[in-house]
Amino acid sequence: MGAAPRLPITLEEAKAHLVVDFNDDDGLILAYMQAAVDQLDGYEGALNRCLLNQTWREVYRDWPVDRELELWFGDVSAVTVTFLDKSGVEHSLDAASYELLEGFGRSFIRFLPAFTAPLLSKDTTTPVRVEYVSGFGDLPENVPAAIRYGALMIVGSYYANREDVLVGSQASTLPRSTELMIKRYRRFVV
Structure with missing residues (x-):
């Protein structure tokens, strides 16, 4: 076995x-x-x-108009936002430009007022990517x-x-x- x-x-x-x-x-x-x-x-x-911690990735077509991205799962303990710029180069967004919020069983990424959305690649339909860990923990x-x-x-x-x-x-x-x-x-x- x-x-x-x-x-x-x-x-x-x-x-x-x-x-x-x-x-x-x-x-x-x-x-x-x-x-x-x-x-x-x-x-x-x-x-x-998610029960035990799992890593998930969600993709988006553009930056949100209302400055919030709603993630599918709640109980998020870590998050990374990346994007493809207008030249197709991948960048990680500075974590100081957004906050992670929990509410009603879901997690949200709220972009702070100082955040200026970078121009995105037109060569892909999903240039904004969020990778996160969701679950009650590892044990x-x-x-x-x-x-x-x-x-x-x-x-x-x-x-x-x-x-x-x-x-x-x-x-x-x-x-x-x-x-x-x-x-x-x-x-x-x-």
């Missing part, structure tokens, strides 16, 4: 949650752990946010306990029920206990 994937829950935690004290199912449990985290994490996850314990235990509940559901779980006449996408645990951390995208 290869190295364990970088996840906010450990194999040991999952096995303790499942009350599994043998190693035969480790590969299966790791696969369920990855599937559970995939169901919650990132762009298409139920939470619409599993940085991820809120409710999210981590919600992921463990999903692993438990997968392990115990190898098929869809029916609630009434509909298949459930997440265990109800997980829904309740993660509810306050869910970011709604408008």
